[in-house]
Amino acid sequence: MEQVSESITVNIDETQTIIELSNKIQRYDSEIYLVKNVEGSMVEVNLKSFLGLINLRLKNGDRLLIRCEGRDCAEALEEVKQWLT
Template sequence: MMDQVSESIRVSIDETQTIIELSNKIQRFDSEIYLEKNVEGSLVEVNLKSFLGLISLRLKNGDVLSVRCEGRDCSVALEEVKQWLT
């Protein structure tokens, strides 16, 4: 069975942070990292390692996301994503 962790977080990012930085930061992890967000009434889940998927979420401060990581380094990956998004 593959390791998996998840957590719900509220986005609070600095206006100077870019999704390119986040994308670059998480590429080193073996785990798959998924973000889920309600976009105009529909739940959208994207693989965080997909730059186009990340753009489609249109992240903004105050958004509530579910972050799910699957893989051998999932706990570390979750903490890294959580730190960056909050």
């Protein structure tokens, strides 16, 4: 299975919502994960899980690893990266 990943720093506009991000990534077949250090523990959530995304509490300056697995993983990673930065 094809897999790609990239570390980023979150820089989102205050008008962006996680609902918009969730809607954008639903068209991808790949699984998309965000990995974040939360109080010393690495937390990984499936980006297609709305509840998981809420629990990450993303804010500007957060360092994340985006990890995608599947046939369209490169495109999915680029879409998420563009939205989060």
